[in-house]
Amino acid sequence: MNLDSLILFSRLLILAExxxxxxxxxxxxxxxxxxxxxxxxxxxxxxxxxxxERLLRNFGEIPVASIIFKVTVVxxxxxxxxxxxxxxxxxxIIAGACIYLLGFLMENxxxxxxxxxxQSLSYTIGNLFILVYLLMFFIELVKSERILVFKKLTVFWIxxxxxxxxxxxxxxxxxxxxxxxDLDLFVPLAWISTSLNYSMYLLFTIAFIWGKxx
Numbered sequence: 001m002n003l004d005s006l007i008l009f010s011r012l013l014i015l016a017e018x019x020x021x022x023x024x025x026x027x028x029x030x031x032x033x034x035x036x037x038x039x040x041x042x043x044x045x046x047x048x049x050x051x052x053e054r055l056l057r058n059f060g061e062i063p064v065a066s067i068i069f070k071v072t073v074v075x076x077x078x079x080x081x082x083x084x085x086x087x088x089x090x091x092x093i094i095a096g097a098c099i100y101l102l103g104f105l106m107e108n109x110x111x112x113x114x115x116x117x118x119q120s121l122s123y124t125i126g127n128l129f130i131l132v133y134l135l136m137f138f139i140e141l142v143k144s145e146r147i148l149v150f151k152k153l154t155v156f157w158i159x160x161x162x163x164x165x166x167x168x169x170x171x172x173x174x175x176x177x178x179x180x181x182d183l184d185l186f187v188p189l190a191w192i193s194t195s196l197n198y199s200m201y202l203l204f205t206i207a208f209i210w211g212k213x214x
Contacts, residue, residue: 154211161203
């Protein structure tokens, strides 16, 4: 499990992201009458942003690529907040999105540290809120009649994918900048984190192929 293999494994992740986006777009007619229609478009946007970041880095445009990276992360966080707001209709989610954005702005304009590549503070805040929303979702699901047909619920598979990734990688990304100082510890944990990311997009793909509109 050397660093070069990890880099290749991480770069190939975009294929899993693209597969989930394509599965959603192919089955888009099923979702066009629901808010889920935006999920495949969101995934396609993320793929485009990540490809743009890679292209810019290859051409040496590191500052612009870094901006694209930050845009990608904040887009992911805000979209997930929106997704759970549409799913749960809870006002706490609006507050969570605002707190995350406040943390993101503080980290970028008040606590700038160019020695750090990953902005763990705002990401951890966003991750915590996502885990709260996931807990709320599964509690609500268990208490409702939808639990009888949960295997066919598209939103169940999407939420399960998020749970696998955001819960499983919470310590890794929260301590990312410190862990990166010790490659012997960082590399195996990064393998696990990336594998969980693959799992999330696989579950998204299952959601689109197997799931039905609610």
